[in-house]
Amino acid sequence: MRVWDRVDDAAEREREAGSRQAQEAPAHPRRVLIGGVGYRWHGDASLGLIASDELAQLNWESGIEVSDLGYGALYVAQDLADAQPPYDRLILLGAVERGREPGRIYRYRWKGLLPDVNEIQARIFEAGAGVIDLDHLLVIAQFFKALPDDVVVLEVEPVDVTRGEMLSSEMAEMLPALIALACQEALAPAHNHAQPAAESDGDER
Numbered sequence: 001m002r003v004w005d006r007v008d009d010a011a012e013r014e015r016e017a018g019s020r021q022a023q024e025a026p027a028h029p030r031r032v033l034i035g036g037v038g039y040r041w042h043g044d045a046s047l048g049l050i051a052s053d054e055l056a057q058l059n060w061e062s063g064i065e066v067s068d069l070g071y072g073a074l075y076v077a078q079d080l081a082d083a084q085p086p087y088d089r090l091i092l093l094g095a096v097e098r099g100r101e102p103g104r105i106y107r108y109r110w111k112g113l114l115p116d117v118n119e120i121q122a123r124i125f126e127a128g129a130g131v132i133d134l135d136h137l138l139v140i141a142q143f144f145k146a147l148p149d150d151v152v153v154l155e156v157e158p159v160d161v162t163r164g165e166m167l168s169s170e171m172a173e174m175l176p177a178l179i180a181l182a183c184q185e186a187l188a189p190a191h192n193h194a195q196p197a198a199e200s201d202g203d204e205r
Helices: 003-024 043-055 073-082 117-128 134-143 169-187
Strands: 032-036 064-068 089-095 105-109 150-156
Touching: 032 043, 032 169, 043 064, 043 089, 043 169, 073 117, 073 134, 089 134, 089 169, 105 169, 117 134, 134 150, 150 169
Parallel strands: 032 064, 032 089, 089 150
Antiparallel strands: 105 150
């Protein structure tokens, strides 16, 4: 075998070894963010933040974070976009009045469907004026391409949204179940987007 043939063979083996190492190298550890959305001191409407406060006290494995996301959709979208490495899954907790049966947890997977441009602009304007709203967060963060592909929303239909620190008795009883479901979602394996989310208990938005 000629010298340059041996050199070519060695180079090819190096390329193959490098390719195998790249394929076998682990990706960055999965990052999951659990975030409560809403206002504080608004009765049942504060349930998402109260739940995230409780979840933040737990000992989580590396890569799972809990945060209060009740500081405005524009700022949250910016923080999500700036996250490095980016989040792989986002779990949002909130209490939203949608005319459903109260006192239940509604789970759905965000599908990323945006409204028309006028509604998007209206939501951006309201968020800039200080309105905190779970739908604002989803729409605005999606519009700015700040959301991970895997977004799960855990909502409750509030019973009492009058101002105050206390939850209604129905929401107080539901809080442990919401926390347990959030833990389950945080630890669940990566979502296969090719499969329908048949487990959802609510509209896929």
